[in-house]
Amino acid sequence: MTTPLVPESLRTVTVLAGGISHERDVSLRSGRRVADSLTAHGISVELRDPDATLLGHLSETRPDVIWPALHGASGEDGALRGVLEALDIPFVGSRATAARLAWDKPTAKALVARAGIHTPRSVTLSHDAFRELGAVSVLQAIADEHPVPLVVKPARGGSAQGVTVVDDIAGLPRAMVDAYTYCEDVLVEQKIVGTEVAIGVIDTGDGPIALPAVEIVPRSGFYGFEARYNAGETRFFTPARLDDTVAAAAAAAAVAAHTALGLRHLSRVDLIIDAAGTAWFLEVNVLPGLTETSLVPLALEAAGYDLGWLYAELAQKAITDHRA
Amino acid sequence: MVTTGSQQALDLVTRLFINPGDVVLAESPSYVGALGVFRAYQADVVHVAMDAEGLIPESLRETITTLEAAGKPIKFLYTIPNFHNPAGVTLSWGRRLEILDICRSHGILVLEDNPYGLLYFDQPAPQAMRSVDDEGVIYLGSFSKTLAPGFRVGWALAPHAIREKLILANESATLSPNSFGQFVITEYLDQTDWKGQIDTFRHLYAERRDAMLSALGEYLPKLSWTKPEGGFFVWVTLPDELDSKAMLPRAVKELVAYTPGTAFYSDGQGKQNMRLSFCYPTPESIRTGIARLATVINGEIDLLQTFSGANLTTPIPTRSSVTTPPPNTL
Numbered sequence: 001m002t003t004p005l006v007p008e009s010l011r012t013v014t015v016l017a018g019g020i021s022h023e024r025d026v027s028l029r030s031g032r033r034v035a036d037s038l039t040a041h042g043i044s045v046e047l048r049d050p051d052a053t054l055l056g057h058l059s060e061t062r063p064d065v066i067w068p069a070l071h072g073a074s075g076e077d078g079a080l081r082g083v084l085e086a087l088d089i090p091f092v093g094s095r096a097t098a099a100r101l102a103w104d105k106p107t108a109k110a111l112v113a114r115a116g117i118h119t120p121r122s123v124t125l126s127h128d129a130f131r132e133l134g135a136v137s138v139l140q141a142i143a144d145e146h147p148v149p150l151v152v153k154p155a156r157g158g159s160a161q162g163v164t165v166v167d168d169i170a171g172l173p174r175a176m177v178d179a180y181t182y183c184e185d186v187l188v189e190q191k192i193v194g195t196e197v198a199i200g201v202i203d204t205g206d207g208p209i210a211l212p213a214v215e216i217v218p219r220s221g222f223y224g225f226e227a228r229y230n231a232g233e234t235r236f237f238t239p240a241r242l243d244d245t246v247a248a249a250a251a252a253a254a255v256a257a258h259t260a261l262g263l264r265h266l267s268r269v270d271l272i273i274d275a276a277g278t279a280w281f282l283e284v285n286v287l288p289g290l291t292e293t294s295l296v297p298l299a300l301e302a303a304g305y306d307l308g309w310l311y312a313e314l315a316q317k318a319i320t321d322h323r324a
Numbered sequence: 325m326v327t328t329g330s331q332q333a334l335d336l337v338t339r340l341f342i343n344p345g346d347v348v349l350a351e352s353p354s355y356v357g358a359l360g361v362f363r364a365y366q367a368d369v370v371h372v373a374m375d376a377e378g379l380i381p382e383s384l385r386e387t388i389t390t391l392e393a394a395g396k397p398i399k400f401l402y403t404i405p406n407f408h409n410p411a412g413v414t415l416s417w418g419r420r421l422e423i424l425d426i427c428r429s430h431g432i433l434v435l436e437d438n439p440y441g442l443l444y445f446d447q448p449a450p451q452a453m454r455s456v457d458d459e460g461v462i463y464l465g466s467f468s469k470t471l472a473p474g475f476r477v478g479w480a481l482a483p484h485a486i487r488e489k490l491i492l493a494n495e496s497a498t499l500s501p502n503s504f505g506q507f508v509i510t511e512y513l514d515q516t517d518w519k520g521q522i523d524t525f526r527h528l529y530a531e532r533r534d535a536m537l538s539a540l541g542e543y544l545p546k547l548s549w550t551k552p553e554g555g556f557f558v559w560v561t562l563p564d565e566l567d568s569k570a571m572l573p574r575a576v577k578e579l580v581a582y583t584p585g586t587a588f589y590s591d592g593q594g595k596q597n598m599r600l601s602f603c604y605p606t607p608e609s610i611r612t613g614i615a616r617l618a619t620v621i622n623g624e625i626d627l628l629q630t631f632s633g634a635n636l637t638t639p640i641p642t643r644s645s646v647t648t649p650p651p652n653t654l
Contacts, residue, residue, distance in 0.1 A: 022573045127630070135631045161573055173631045180627050181574045225573075 009319050010312065013038055014063040016080075018049035021072035023158060030290040031069035033297070034311055038067070041308030043315075050080065058087055065315040066091040069290060072158050076287050077103040090322035092314050094286045098262040102284050105155050105187050108261060112281045115260035117253050119281040120272075121146065122189040124155055127180050135173065142188055143169050149191035152176060154183030158285065160224045165191060189282075194274040196223060197240045199254035200288065200296040201267045204313040205320065208258050210251035211299035213271075215240035231293050238302040246277040253279040264321065265314050268296050325490050326501045330439060330466040330478030334361050336493045337435060337462055337480070341399045342367045347391055349401040351379050353559070353588030353597070355409045355437070358402055362590070368396070369590035376550070378415030379403060381422040388430050400433040400462075406449040407440040407555025410588050410599035414553055417450035424457050432460075439466040439478075440555035442522050445530040449554060459483050467509055469556075470522055475505040529556065535607035536600060539614035544621060549600075556603040559585075561596055562621065565628050568598040571620060580616035 015038070017031020018024055035045045046063065048054060050070065058066070066089055074080050078100035084091045094102065102108050106124040113119050123142060130138055152175040153163040162182035164175035172188075179186040200211035215237040218227040227233045240247065254269035261267075261284060268288030271279045288296045300307060327333040334357070342348065344366035350358065352371030362369050370391065373383040384401070391398055401423070405415035415423070427434050436453045454463035466478040482490055494501070512518060536558055540549055549560040560582075562568060569584040585597025602610055 020579060022576050127627070130630050139631075177624075177627045177631055178570070181571070181624055182577075 010043060010064050010316050012044045012046070012061075012063040013065050013067050013315055014046045014048055014058065014061070015067045015069055016048055016050050016054075016075075017069040019070045019072065019075060021074070022161060023071040026289060026291060027069055027071045027075065029292070030071065030287075030294065033290055033292065033307075034067055034069050037308040037311050038315070039308075041306075041312045043312060050074070055083065055087070058089060062089060064090070065318050067311070067315060068093055068287060071287060071289065073156070076158065076285065077156065090315075090318040092311075092318045093265050094263045094267070098264070099286045102261045102263060102267075102286050103156055105153065105283050106185070108284055109281065112257045112260050112284075115256050117256055117260070117281050118278055120151075120190040120192050122187055124185055124187050127184045127186075130176075135176075139172055139176070143172065146188060146190060149193070150175075151189045151191045152179050153187050153189070154179045155185035155187050157182050160228060163224065165222055192272040192274050192280045194272045194280075195240065195242065197242070197250060197271050197273060198288075198295040198299075199251060199269050199271065200299045201254055201258040201263070201269060202300075202310065202314070203265055204310070204317050208255050208263075210254045211296070212239035212302045213242065213247060213250055213254075214238045214295045214299050214302075215242075216295070228289075228293075236295070236298055238298050240273075242273060243277075246273060246279075249277065250279040253281065257281050257284055265317055266296075325480050325482065325487055325494060326506060327478050327480055327494060328498055328501050329468060329473070329476045330437065330464040330480070331357055331361075332476075332494075332497070332501075333462075333464050333478055333480040333490075334358055334435075334437070336490050336497065337400070337482075337486075338362060338365045338367065340486070340489055340493055341433070343397075345397075347396045347398040349384070349387065349398060349432070350590075351403060351408065351411070353410055353585065353594060354402065354590075355404060356583070356587045358437070359588070359590050362402075367399075371589060371591065371593070372401075374408075374411060374413060376413055378405060378408065378413050378419055379423060381419055381426060384423060384426055388426070388432070392430070398430070398432050400435050401427055402435045402437065403453075404437045404440075405453060406438055407443065407552055408557070409440070409555065410557050410583070410585075411559045412550040412552030412555060412557045413559075414449055420450060420453050421456070424453055424460065428457070428460050434461045435464070436461050437464045439464075439469045442470055443526055443529060443556075444554035445526060445533060446553060454481060462486060470525070471509065471512065471518070475509060476502055477505045477509055526554075529554075529603055532602040532605070532607055532610060533558075535610040536602040536614065539611045543614050543618035547621070556601050558600045558602065560598050560600055562598065563625065564596060566621065566624055567595045569595060571624060574624070575617060575620045578616045578620050580613045580620070582617070 015031045015035045017027045019027055031047055035047045038045045066084055068075060068091060076099060078096040081099050082096035085096055109119045148167055148169050150166040152166055162179045164178055166172050166175050176186060196216045197213040199213045201208050216223050217235040219233055220227055250271055250273055257269045258267050268285045270282040273279050290297055338361050342365040346367055348362050348367045348369050349372055350369050351374050359369060370387060372387050373380050407414055434453060441449050452463060454461040463481040467475055480490060533552055547560055549558050552558060569586050572584055583599040585594030588594055
């Protein structure tokens with residue numbers, strides 16, 4: 001085996017993984033996998049948990065690139081990315097402003113809809129609105145306007161935590177409570193019945209391209225936290241079982257959403273394809289899961305990418321973008 | 325007989341006695357690590373009610389009568405009489421004698437698990453059940469809580485006939501328990517003031533128990549909880565409408581964790597309970613932790629109140645999709 005050629009500018013990478021969130025374990029697995037892939041590619045990798053010593057350490061060591069593999073709030077909401085921008089060290093993935101927009105699901109939906117992509121009808125409600133207007137009347141108004149099935153989810157957050165599919169309107173109040181425990185704003189969205197797909201979008205320098213769509217078929221019927229992170233709980237089809245025209249339209253929608261939100265390097269767009277073949281935008285992840293059971297690595301492998309090569313290319317792109 | 329932690333003794337006893345479908349009686353709630361063993365051998369675990377004085381003899385009698393009427397073979401009663409895990413309570417002396425009588429008269433073996441007995445706070449726990457019945461009781465002891473769990477050294481004191489079988493079963497399971505660990509522990513017991521060390525632990529844990537109880541009183545006065553006189557655990561009962569398992573990810577977000585009550589039942593009970601452990605954190609951290617827990621619990625209660633007019637009792641099919649980390653089985 002020949003040692004892969006590593007560009008002069010890309011010698012040291014710090015992968016950030018862990019953090020304090022319920023997705024910590026997932027992040028550690030993602031980070032370990034990114035680190036191993038980069039190491040196998042001949043790059044010197046340091047894996048760091050973002051703790052109180054991190055910033056001092058980064059200022060001192062100044063790696064060529066930071067590769068954040070942090071899921072959940074601080075990793076994806078732009079907060080940490082803002083700090084990395086201030087440190088003036090190149091990092092992989094979207095900038096803070098774009099990450100912030102994408103992290104807020106109602107904002108992301110509005111921006112994507114403006115770019116002409118379908119997204120399910122929805123209403124976003126703050127906890128305060130319920131307090132001020134009375135839960136019963138607000139819930140009744142929602143029920144009148146939005147027939148079941150509905151999906152109730154925290155406006156910000158990941159891994160389907162606090163998400164409930166409401167098939168019977170009587171379940172709406174409890175679903176609202178569950179979602180509000182994660183976030184003070186809750187999105188109540190029309191559930192589109194169809195094929196659930198996730199499409200990875202990558203950009204190594206020639207513009208964003210869509211990876212093969214991964215079709216998600218959870219055994220329980222609901223792609224919740226357990227179905228996401230326990231091997232065997234969900235079946236995946238890569239590429240998704242869609243006809244070519246529908247698949248191409250879904251891929252175009254994913255790239256358009258990535259572009260409309262101003263994302264860079266890497267993202268994962270979650271869509272539902274209805275019976276007519278229309279792709280509906282649900283949400284986007286600026287740092288998609290990169291574990292052994294995650295969707296983007298599945299798609300990358302299906303498309304024939306070497307993970308180490310791609311992760312190094314993205315790191316290189318981060319350096320190029322930083323210089324620009 | 326020396327075993328690889330008393331956990332292995334639990335496994336061996338269960339392997340010897342349980343055929344699939346046989347009944348094991350256990351306190352309500354009971355130790356998660358034992359329930360896992362019983363489940364692995366397909367035992368039918370039936371919980372028996374307890375109160376502040378431990379297992380309730382009358383409930384035991386009723387449960388046995390019902391099971392016998394249904395023709396169910398009851399193999400043994402699994403009990404943690406001292407500073408119970410997870411409930412924190414201690415079985416009174418009077419009840420120990422009464423329970424031994426009940427079990428003897430129904431031909432039910434008692435499996436007495438006593439990892440915490442020496443870790444009392446104010447006064448020693450009552451004598452072991454085994455001390456007054458050497459025929460009907462298998463007693464399990466452990467160095468995990470009084471020295472260190474890493475040695476994996478525990479022991480079973482069993483009636484002669486059972487001991488012979490346990491030794492054979494142990495040989496087939498591990499050939500022999502960790503002899504290096506046993507040498508180290510022997511040296512430790514010979515050469516050090518191990519009783520003095522346990523006194524140090526007792527004072528340390530008592531201080532932490534006090535910190536937890538006073539923080540609960542201060543931050544969550546409307547809840548109820550047990551008042552342990554030894555051991556590691558406080559068992560907290562939440563308002564009916566809260567679900568400790570569903571709440572755990574939210575608590576972790578607030579940087580506090582607990583073991584949901586459901587881990588300590590084989591039948592889905594325990595949603596309204598949580599086990600809090602005071603053995604590891606300092607009193608200051610315990611206060612901080614309880615304050616965070618109060619934020620989570622009060623936040624949930626506040627939300628439930630917002631929606632209280634809107635028929636909140638409807639079950640939600642996807643609640644089971646909330647996952648929790650594996651419980652701490654120590």
